[in-house]
Structures are given as structure tokens and as C-alpha cells.
Amino acid sequence: MDIYISGYGVVAKEFVQLIHDKAETIASRYTIKPKIKGIIIREGIVQSEDGLDLPRLLDYGVGTMAIKDYAKDSHYPIQPIDQMSGHVLVEATSTNGNDGEPAYSYIKQALTSHMDVVSISKGALVHHYEELMQLSKSVNRRIKFSGATAAALPTLDVGEYSLAGMTLTRFEGVLNGTTSYILDDMHEQDTDLSMSLQRAQEAGIAEKDPEMDVSGKDSANKLLLLAYRFFSLNNHIQDVDVTGIMAVTKEQIADAKASDHKIVLLASAVLDKQTIHMNVQPTSIPTAHPLANLAPKEKGICFYTEEMGRVAVIGGASSPVGAAGAALKDMINLVQANF
Amino acid sequence: MDIYISGYGVVAKEFVQLIHDKAETIASRYTIKPKIKGIIIREGIVQSEDGLDLPRLLDYGVGTMAIKDYAKDSHYPIQPIDQMSGHVLVEATSTNGNDGEPAYSYIKQALTSHMDVVSISKGALVHHYEELMQLSKSVNRRIKFSGATAAALPTLDVGEYSLAGMTLTRFEGVLNGTTSYILDDMHEQDTDLSMSLQRAQEAGIAEKDPEMDVSGKDSANKLLLLAYRFFSLNNHIQDVDVTGIMAVTKEQIADAKASDHKIVLLASAVLDKQTIHMNVQPTSIPTAHPLANLAPKEKGICFYTEEMGRVAVIGGASSPVGAAGAALKDMINLVQANF
Numbered sequence: 067m068d069i070y071i072s073g074y075g076v077v078a079k080e081f082v083q084l085i086h087d088k089a090e091t092i093a094s095r096y097t098i099k100p101k102i103k104g105i106i107i108r109e110g111i112v113q114s115e116d117g118l119d120l121p122r123l124l125d126y127g128v129g130t131m132a133i134k135d136y137a138k139d140s141h142y143p144i145q146p147i148d149q150m151s152g153h154v155l156v157e158a159t160s161t162n163g164n165d166g167e168p169a170y171s172y173i174k175q176a177l178t179s180h181m182d183v184v185s186i187s188k189g190a191l192v193h194h195y196e197e198l199m200q201l202s203k204s205v206n207r208r209i210k211f212s213g214a215t216a217a218a219l220p221t222l223d224v225g226e227y228s229l230a231g232m233t234l235t236r237f238e239g240v241l242n243g244t245t246s247y248i249l250d251d252m253h254e255q256d257t258d259l260s261m262s263l264q265r266a267q268e269a270g271i272a273e274k275d276p277e278m279d280v281s282g283k284d285s286a287n288k289l290l291l292l293a294y295r296f297f298s299l300n301n302h303i304q305d306v307d308v309t310g311i312m313a314v315t316k317e318q319i320a321d322a323k324a325s326d327h328k329i330v331l332l333a334s335a336v337l338d339k340q341t342i343h344m345n346v347q348p349t350s351i352p353t354a355h356p357l358a359n360l361a362p363k364e365k366g367i368c369f370y371t372e373e374m375g376r377v378a379v380i381g382g383a384s385s386p387v388g389a390a391g392a393a394l395k396d397m398i399n400l401v402q403a404n405f
Numbered sequence: 406m407d408i409y410i411s412g413y414g415v416v417a418k419e420f421v422q423l424i425h426d427k428a429e430t431i432a433s434r435y436t437i438k439p440k441i442k443g444i445i446i447r448e449g450i451v452q453s454e455d456g457l458d459l460p461r462l463l464d465y466g467v468g469t470m471a472i473k474d475y476a477k478d479s480h481y482p483i484q485p486i487d488q489m490s491g492h493v494l495v496e497a498t499s500t501n502g503n504d505g506e507p508a509y510s511y512i513k514q515a516l517t518s519h520m521d522v523v524s525i526s527k528g529a530l531v532h533h534y535e536e537l538m539q540l541s542k543s544v545n546r547r548i549k550f551s552g553a554t555a556a557a558l559p560t561l562d563v564g565e566y567s568l569a570g571m572t573l574t575r576f577e578g579v580l581n582g583t584t585s586y587i588l589d590d591m592h593e594q595d596t597d598l599s600m601s602l603q604r605a606q607e608a609g610i611a612e613k614d615p616e617m618d619v620s621g622k623d624s625a626n627k628l629l630l631l632a633y634r635f636f637s638l639n640n641h642i643q644d645v646d647v648t649g650i651m652a653v654t655k656e657q658i659a660d661a662k663a664s665d666h667k668i669v670l671l672a673s674a675v676l677d678k679q680t681i682h683m684n685v686q687p688t689s690i691p692t693a694h695p696l697a698n699l700a701p702k703e704k705g706i707c708f709y710t711e712e713m714g715r716v717a718v719i720g721g722a723s724s725p726v727g728a729a730g731a732a733l734k735d736m737i738n739l740v741q742a743n744f
Contacts (some may be wrong), residue, residue, distance in 0.1 A: 084712070092570060218713035220567035227566050228559030230737040231431060232730055238527045356719055364714075373423070373730035374557035374704075377720040380695055382713050391571055391712035398569040403742040 067097050068152030069397070070113070070181070072172040073159030077126045077186055077213075080390035081156060086120040088394070096398050101111070105133050106172060110144040112137040116368075118374055147175050154400060156393050157185040158213075163283065166190035170198075173209070177201050181340050184396040186213030186389055188287045190318050192303055195294050198242050210396035215288050216241050218388030219365040224379050226405065231369040238334035239367035241288040243384030244272050244279040245311050245331040247362050249348075250317075253328055258302035258316040271363065271384075280309040282331060282346040288343055289333040291356050292367075297335070309347040322350045328358040356380055406435050407491030408736070409452070409520070411445035411511040412498030416525055416552075418467045419729035420495060425459040429734070435737050444472050444489045445511060449483040451476040459512075493739060495732050497522040502622065505529035509537075512548070516540050523735040527626045531642055534633050539607055547744070549735035554627045555580050557727030558704040562734075563718050564635050565744065571710040573635055577673035578706035579696050580627040582723030583611050583618040584650050584670040586701050588658075588687075592667055597655040610702065610723075621670060621685040623648040628672040628683055631706075636674070637683050648686040661689045667697045682687030682737050695719055 069085070071078050085092075085100050102120065104113025107130045108377060111191075119140070128131040137163050155176035156195050159169050166189035173190050176183050184203070185191060190283060191198065191211055201217040202209050215221045216239070225234065240246050244266060251262040263280065266272035278284045311331055332349035335342055351358050356378035357366040366380035382388060408424070410417050424431075424439050426556055431437050441459065443452030446469045451457075465471040476483060494515035498508050505528035512529050515522050522541070524530060530537065538545070541548050554560045555578070560656040564573065579585050583605060590601040602619065605611035617623045632640065650670055661668045671688035674681055690697050695717035696705040705719035722728055 088570065096570070218716070220563060220716060224563065224718075225569045226558060227738060227741065228562045228734065230734045232734065233434070244423065354693070356698060359695060359698060360695045361715075368720075371730075373733075374727045375720060375722040375724070376700075377557070377559060377718065379563075379716065379718050381707075381716040383715075385714070388713045391710075394712075395567065395569045395571065399566060402566065402569060402659060402744050405741050 067100050067154060068103040069100055069154050069156060070104045070106060070111070070152050070176070071102065071156045071158055072185070073157070074107060074128060074130065074133050074387040075158065075160060076128055077389045078158040080386045081158065083124060084121060084387070084390050084394050086124065089364060091170060092398065093245065096401060098398065098401055104150065106147055107133050108168065110146050111144050111146055111149055113149070114142060122157055145248030147172065148181050150181070152174060152181055153398065154182045154184055154397055156397070157183060157187055157190070158393070159187050159300055160312055161187045162189040163278065166193040170194055173198055174201065177205050177207055180205055180207060181205050182400050183209045184213065184393050185209060185211040185302065186393050188214040188291065189396045191291055192287045195291070196300070208400060210400065211291060212392040212396045213389050215291050216365050216367065217382065217384065217392040219367065220379055221292055221367045222295060223399070224371060224377070225292065227403070229369060229371060229374070229377065232373050235370050236334065236336040237292065237367060237369045238332055240360060240365050241287070241333050241367070242279055242285045243363040243365055246360055246365060247271050249311060249314065249329055249331065250360070250362055252314070252316065252319045253323060253400055256316065256320065259312065259314055279280065280312055282308040285331055285333040285346045289335060289346060293335040293342060293344055297337055297342055301342060306344040306346060314348050326353050327351060328353055332359055334356070406439050406493060407440055407442040407607040407737070408489050408493050408495060409443045409445060409450070409489055409497045409515070410441065410494070410497055411508065412470050412526070413444055413446060413467060413469065414499060415467050415495065415725040416527065416728045417497040420732055421459060421462060422496065422707060423733050424728070425728050431737065435740060437740055443489065445486055445489070446472050447507065448486055449485055451481050451483055452488070453481060457689065464730040481732060486511065489514060489520070490519050492522055493521045493523055493736055495736070496522060496525050496526055496529070497732070500526045501528040502617065505532040509533055512537055513540065516546055518546050518599065519544055519546060521546050521739050522548045523552065523732050524548060525732050527553040527630065529657045530628045530630055534630070535639070550630060551735045552728050552731040554630050556721065556723065557703050557707065558706065558721030558732040559718055560631055560706045561634060562738070563716070564631065564708060566742070567700065568710060568713070568716065573676070574709050574711060575673065575675040576631065576635065576706060576708045577671055578628070579669045579699060579704050580619055580672050580706070581618055581624045581670060583615065583697055585704060586610050586652060587666050588653065588668055588670065589699070589701055591653070591655065591658045592662060595655065595659065598653055616716040619649050619651055620648040620684065624670055624685045626671040628674060628685060632681060634682050636676055640681060645683040646687060650687055653687050665692050666690060667692055669696055671696070674690055
């Protein structure tokens with residue numbers, strides 16, 4: 067299996083590390099012989115017919131500069147992206163909430179080159195879901211995106227595989243590890259939001275600009291992508307009613323705690339006849355609720371089905387290796403499954 | 406897809422109901438046209454080339470007598486089981502803990518007739534796992550058994566699909582809904598075991614002879630089947646160290662409760678180099694543990710992986726329609742997936 071990776075941040079590097087470490091296991095267990103054929107940066111592709119030299123590549127750092135240095139030292143030219151030719155593109159650029167570029171172009175190029183796509187980034191899918199799915203259909207290729215929908219927490223594939231054929235009436239999730247960490251810290255330490263946010267930033271969990279997470283936008287993106295897949299409806303990000311966590315007060319947390327509840331940033335999608343109601347907002351849930359007992363950085367999703375009652379999945383703490391693992395899983399499942 | 410069902414208890418009947426109710430959805434979503442071609446009882450097969458008349462069949466009750474009546478009224482002869490010819494056998498006889506018969510014979514016959522198998526019963530797999538897997542391999546057919554490994558709770562497919570390629574170091578589960586109900590009742594009502602067992606029997610949750618459940622044997626069977634699949638090791642039911650719940654006292658429950666713990670019947674498998682340690686026993690776990698907050702009759706499983714941390718799945722309350730749903734899911738996944 068010839069693999070290209072677009073973007074080379076920490077998750078992409080962890081993915082290379084996983085392929086390097088697990089090549090033999092993957093070959094023996096799934097009869098897949100993975101070969102990383104090229105890496106795409108803004109300037110173009112660095113590639114080799116024989117596959118990149120992974121131990122050497124891993125000696126470099128992360129980011130565009132690392133790849134440029136690696137290319138230069140290895141005497142690889144940087145080629146235009148339409149020179150991509152392989153089986154799967156692992157899209158790992160950082161999510162662009164505005165227009166989904168450059169991921170959008172990379173994904174289109176891969177599909178046009180008759181490659182499957184495993185997307186870790188969300189932007190292109192959030193903004194161009196229908197177009198990309200139609201394109202993938204027209205070339206008989208697939209787009210998988212566990213990495214974009216809570217990564218190490220299985221969400222997409224539990225809905226599509228473990229609950230195949232069941233009637234899903236709604237689902238709700240705690241889909242963002244950063245806000246989960248912050249609200250948990252407020253709950254445990256009785257602090258106010260600004261303090262817990264600062265602590266999360268100091269711990270390297272929240273970004274310096276935490277807007278995407280604390281505003282609820284990241285959760286809304288994931289919710290939308292899951293709803294697309296599970297309910298096959300034609301909605302847009304504007305249809306998600308979003309309230310972030312910035313207005314959550316110490317007092318609200320204390321009140322919830324006093325009544326054996328916990329406040330989480332809950333993302334929910336409810337199917338009501340042919341209409342779907344999508345909502346992200348801080349919500350007080352009983353401590354016995356499966357989504358109330360997440361360890362720091364963990365996420366969770368709860369499916370409600372007619373036949374099997376509720377099925378909740380929790381865990382998959384946010385981490386670069388976890389996100390890389392989600393992409394590896396998707397890649398294996400391109401071979402293991404037909405959807 | 407031509408389907409046979411062996412056994413015709415409540416779960417089998419719910420399966421027929423699901424196929425009847427969902428035929429259109431299944432056809433449009435998965436391009437599978439399910440046809441129930443025959444039902445196998447001790448005396449042989451009742452079958453029809455055109456498929457059984459489901460609305461008519463559903464007017465009869467459950468059990469062998471219902472099928473005999475249906476066959477008689479429909480003028481169908483009862484044929485020998487080697488007359489089975491279709492795509493999949495749904496094995497739904499009641500689990501026989503001694504030798505796995507008659508399921509064992511039915512499964513062998515189906516494989517020999519080049520059919521896939523979806524097993525809801527456990528006995529044949531627990532006793533003849535290796536032989537049946539080898540036979541299925543030799544005829545290039547597959548055996549799925551979600552229905553035998555906690556049914557509506559996704560266990561097998563989360564491990565095989567959602568965690569594909571990950572390094573699983575151990576897993577632990579609350580795999581039996583009846584003991585879960587009893588221990589929960591003791592916890593909530595401060596009663597002793599005999600009282601809670603009696604209540605579970607009155608509620609129709611525990612059987613009159615609750616031995617399989619309360620002894621831990623049912624959990625041990627499920628644990629073994631999961632361990633076979635996840636760790637590909639060569640173990641037997643005798644290798645599972647089993648303690649049931651009968652010796653759990655009111656005082657132990659009270660002690661656990663006082664320290665924010667809960668006693669559950671925990672089934673665990675730990676991989677230690679090439680050895681696997683399998684254990685079923687009443688275990689005190691903190692209330693924040695994902696397996697400590699199950700609603701009555703729910704089950705749960707917790708996977709520990711190197712790449713994704715822990716991933717827990719809980720829910721899937723025990724019910725006939727849930728078990729039938731698990732078989733339907735497996736049947737769809739025979740088409741959706743290649744393993």
C-alpha cells in the first residue's frame with residue numbers, strides 16, 4: 067500500500083513512527099505492506115518510488131522545514147502535487163475553519179488520482195462534504211475520517227459498523243478533549259473558568275488561542291461530520307446551534323456538583339422525522355451518566371438506538387499518537403471493509 | 406441473501422421480526438435483499454425456495470412446536486439438514502455448556518455447505534473454537550459471533566474494527582447482564598444476595614436455574630471467545646479462573662459503597678508476553694470507573710491499548726431484540742467487511 071501524507075505536524079510524524087514500528091505486525095495480521103511514498107508540503111511533494119527512508123526521516127523534526135531539509139539532504143526534488151500516485155492519502159494538515167484549504171485541494175487531487183483518503187483534518191470535510199463525497203463516489207474511492215471525528219475515540223466506525231442496520235434516533239457526545247479538561251478542572255478544583263483555562267494552557271492542552279475549542283466550534287464540526295454520516299442529511303455548519311464554555315461560572319459548576327451532576331460541553335444530534343436538530347452547549351448531566359466520568363482529555367459518545375438501547379463509548383484520550391492511531395485504523399479498514 | 410435460522414426461541418423470532426420490519430431499509434442502505442429460506446429444528450429443516458412467508462410465520466408462537474405447526478399448515482415437509490443451501494446460517498439454539506450440540510453440528514453443516522455463520526449461541530464456539538475456525542478457513546467462509554459475546558454491547562467488532570492495528574495489552578468487562586442486575590440491586594437496596602437473586606428471578610431477568618449466570622460461567626465463556634479473537638492464543642475454558650457472585654455478602658457491598666466503590670463481576674484478560682491470564686471474579690472498582698455506572702441489565706467492556714489509551718464501551722442492555730440486532734449487524738457486516 068503506497069501512502070502519501072499531506073502536512074507534517076506532530077500527528078503526521080507519529081503516523082510515520084507507527085508505520086515504522088508496526089510494519090511487520092500490519093503485514094502479518096492484515097496482509098498490508100505499507101510504504102510511505104511521499105509527503106506533501108505547501109511547496110509540493112517530496113517522494114520516492116521505493117518509499118521514504120523512515121528511520122532517516124524520523125531523525126528530522128516536525129514541520130515543513132524538517133521535510134525541506136530531509137528532501138535536500140536526500141537529493142529529492144520537490145514536485146507538483148499532481149505527481150502523486152499511490153493508494154491512499156493521509157490528510158494531516160492543521161484544520162482550517164475558513165475554507166478547508168489546502169486540505170481541500172489535496173483531497174481532490176488524491177481522489178482524482180484514484181486514491182482513497184484518510185482525513186485527520188476537519189476543515190475540508192466540514193466545508194465541502196457533499197462535493198467530496200460525490201467526487202469519491204464518481205471515482206469509486208472512499209474517504210474515511212475517524213481522525214477528524216474525535217480521533218482515538220471510536221465514533222464513526224461504532225455508528226457505521228458496530229450498529230450497522232440499527233435505527234439510530236439520536237446521539238450525543240463530549241467530543242472535545244480540551245473543554246472536557248477545563249470543565250473537569252473547574253469541577254475538581256472549584257476554580258473559575260479563566261483559571262482552569264490558564265492551567266490547561268500551561269499544561270499544553272489548550273492552545274494559546276483556544277477559540278476553536280472553547281467556542282464549541284471544534285465540537286460543532288465533529289458533530290456535523292458524524293451527523294452527515296449517520297443520518298445522511300443535507301445540513302451545514304450554520305445549522306448547528308453552538309454555545310461555548312466561556313460563560314460557564316464557578317457557581318453553575320458548584321450547583322451541578324451539589325446535586326450530583328457535572329457540566330460537560332455536550333454535542334447532540336436528534337432526528338425528528340426528516341429534520342435533524344444539532345446542538346452544542348454546556349449541559350448538566352447526572353454523575354451516573356456515561357459521559358460524566360471521563361478521565362482528563364478523554365471524550366465520549368452515546369448512541370441511542372431502537373433495538374439495542376443506548377451504547378456509549380468513552381476514552382481515547384486526546385494525544386498525537388492516538389490521532390495517528392485513528393488514521394492507521396482507518397487505513398487498515400480500507401482493506402478490511404468495503405465502505 | 407438466503408438465510409437459515411437454527412433454533413426458534415425468542416431471539417430467533419425477534420430476528421425474523423427485524424428482517425420483516427427492516428427489509429426495505431437494509432436493501433436500500435446495504436444493497437442486501439434478505440430472504441429467510443429456512444428454519445432448523447431438531448427434526449430437520451422447514452424451508453421454501455421462495456423464502457418463508459414472514460407475516461404468516463410471525464403469527465405462530467416461539468419454539469419447535471410453533472415451527473412444526475407452521476410447517477404443517479403450510480404443507481412444507483421437514484427435510485434433513487444437509488438440504489440447507491443458502492448464504493448464511495444464524496445459529497440461535499440455546500447455549501449448551503456441555504458439548505455445544507446441536508449448534509456444533511448445524512455450524513459444521515453450514516460451513517460444509519459453503520455458508521457463512523452468524524452465531525448467537527456460545528456452546529459450540531467455546532468447545533470447538535479452533536476446529537470450527539479452521540473449517541471456516543478451509544472453505545473460505547466466516548464465523549461471526551457478536552451475539553455470543555455480549556450481544557447488543559459491541560465487543561468483538563470494537564476490538565477488531567475500531568481498534569484495528571492497535572496494540573491491545575488487556576481488556577476487562579462486565580459481560581453478564583443478570584449478575585450486573587443482581588449486584589446493582591444489592592448495592593442500591595442494601596439487600597443480601599438471595600433476596601436480590603429472587604427479585605431478579607421474579608422480574609424474569611435471572612432464570613429459574615441461574616447457575617450459568619451466577620457461577621460466572623457465562624462471563625467466562627464470553628471472555629474466552631473474545632480472548633481467542635483478540636489475542637489469537639490457544640487457550641481453553643479450563644484456563645479461565647472463575648469465581649461467581651454467590652459468596653458476595655451484604656457487608657462487602659456496604660464496604661465498597663462506603664469507599665465510593667462498587668462490586669461488579671469483572672471478566673479480565675491480560676496479555677503478559679506470550680501468556681494470557683484470564684479471570685472472572687467479583688471485583689470492587691471505583692464509582693468513576695466506566696464499568697461502575699451501568700444501568701440495570703447493561704454490560705460494558707474496557708480495552709487498554711498502547712496507542713489510544715483506554716476505550717470503554719457500555720450499554721447494550723440485555724434483551725431479545727438487542728441480541729437479534731447483534732445477529733443482524735453481523736449479517737450486514739459479512740457484506741460490509743472482509744473479515
